[in-house]
Amino acid sequence: MKKVLVTGTAGFIGFHLAKHLLDEGFHVVGYDGLTDYYDVRIKERRHQMLLQNQNFSCNVGMLEDFDSLHAMAIAEQPDIIVHLAAQAGVRYSLENPRAYADANLIGTFNVMEIARELEVDHLLMASTSSVYGANEDMPFDEREKVDTPLTFYAATKMANEAMAHSYAHLWNLPITMFRFFTVYGPWGRPDMALFKFTKGVLDGTPIDIYNHGEMFRDFTFVADLVRGIRLLIDAVPQRPETRDDIPSYDSLSPVAPYRVVNIGNSDKVRLMDFVEAIEAECGRKAIKNFLGMQKGDVPATWADATLLKELTGYQPQTDVREGIRKFVSWYRDYYQV
Numbered sequence: 644m645k646k647v648l649v650t651g652t653a654g655f656i657g658f659h660l661a662k663h664l665l666d667e668g669f670h671v672v673g674y675d676g677l678t679d680y681y682d683v684r685i686k687e688r689r690h691q692m693l694l695q696n697q698n699f700s701c702n703v704g705m706l707e708d709f710d711s712l713h714a715m716a717i718a719e720q721p722d723i724i725v726h727l728a729a730q731a732g733v734r735y736s737l738e739n740p741r742a743y744a745d746a747n748l749i750g751t752f753n754v755m756e757i758a759r760e761l762e763v764d765h766l767l768m769a770s771t772s773s774v775y776g777a778n779e780d781m782p783f784d785e786r787e788k789v790d791t792p793l794t795f796y797a798a799t800k801m802a803n804e805a806m807a808h809s810y811a812h813l814w815n816l817p818i819t820m821f822r823f824f825t826v827y828g829p830w831g832r833p834d835m836a837l838f839k840f841t842k843g844v845l846d847g848t849p850i851d852i853y854n855h856g857e858m859f860r861d862f863t864f865v866a867d868l869v870r871g872i873r874l875l876i877d878a879v880p881q882r883p884e885t886r887d888d889i890p891s892y893d894s895l896s897p898v899a900p901y902r903v904v905n906i907g908n909s910d911k912v913r914l915m916d917f918v919e920a921i922e923a924e925c926g927r928k929a930i931k932n933f934l935g936m937q938k939g940d941v942p943a944t945w946a947d948a949t950l951l952k953e954l955t956g957y958q959p960q961t962d963v964r965e966g967i968r969k970f971v972s973w974y975r976d977y978y979q980v
């Protein structure tokens with residue numbers, strides 16, 4: 644079975660992906676810096692859970708530390724790399740942009756250099772729906788031009804897409820970039836809305852609701868997301884012979900084995916409906932603190948998931964209420980509340 648190097652295995656999505664790949668019989672090598680952006684204990688717990696499978700090994704190191712990353716990769720010789728480690732979070736990028744420059748620009752460059760040296764079969768890397776920035780045409784389609792990032796986080800991910808295209812072109816390195824849409828589920832990130840809202844509702848403390856609740860998000864359940872990633876591992880992009888070889892729905896580059904794929908539910912959920920579902924699941928009302936629009940935030944996201952479906956035959960479909968139920972159940976169990 645193939646060996647997959649997954650960066651960010653102590654993180655929310657990396658943990659779920661590693662678990663999914665291990666369940667399918669892959670060997671998984673993890674690499675994560677266990678940064679203190681949020682509670683490190685939950686990251687350690689995720690790694691401990693993965694270590695129960697003997698086909699998993701993990702390395703603690705920073706992406707910016709090329710020597711550490713390189714030594715691990717040379718020793719492990721992965722066939723595939725899925726690069727998920729990053730400084731995530733839209734709002735924090737206003738506070739500490741340097742963390743994004745270091746992890747997302749330098750770190751991603753280091754991962755690409757390793758993928759090139761090892762000539763891996765496929766490099767897959769996380770981008771974000773935030774790259775759609777000020778675009779208003781919805782649902783968002785991968786073939787749209789994206790050139791209006793509203794935060795430095797989005798700008799670093801757009802830069803990652805550009806960097807990746809050049810490497811795919813120059814070195815014939817097959818690269819898939821995913822654009823994720825608000826991923827949620829058990830073991831979720833403490834800085835994200837679902838976690839904060841659930842905590843607030845259960846603790847009886849106020850929750851901040853931006854843009855007075857006039858927000859829409861394409862919420863993607865994490866199990867659906869990792870299934871999409873798994874299937875995309877086999878959809879290796881190939882440089883087309885001519886532009887006419889590219890199907891109309893495809894974002895494949897005309898000059899490189901490179902494409903961008905949205906992974907989203909393709910369903911726009913009102914923020915207030917999301918809050919109501921959390922209240923229903925917790926059996927309590929939230930104390931709502933309505934606020935204005937946050938700097939750099941966007942009022943809505945909504946994925947066109949046609950390309951994912953065309954490439955894999957799969958479309959995420961977990962209903963948001965069911966996903967919230969699974970999250971709240973995990974949260975209560977994990978924090979014993």
Ligand SMILES: NC(=O)c1ccc[n+]([C@@H]2O[C@H](COP(=O)([O-])OP(=O)(O)OC[C@H]3O[C@@H](n4cnc5c(N)ncnc54)[C@H](O)[C@@H]3O)[C@@H](O)[C@H]2O)c1
Nearest residue numbers: 653654655656676677678705706728729746769823825826
């Ligand atoms: N969760 C979402 O809704 C979402 C949406 C769009 C894109 N993404 C992207 O998906 C990827 C995974 O996100 P997540 O939600 O699992 O976030 P996460 O913060 O839970 O996981 C990221 C992991 O990367 C590690 N990391 C951060 N900086 C590092 C560095 N410099 N060196 C080594 N390790 C480092 C962290 O310790 C963490 O465990 C990220 O690239 C993120 O930008 C996530």
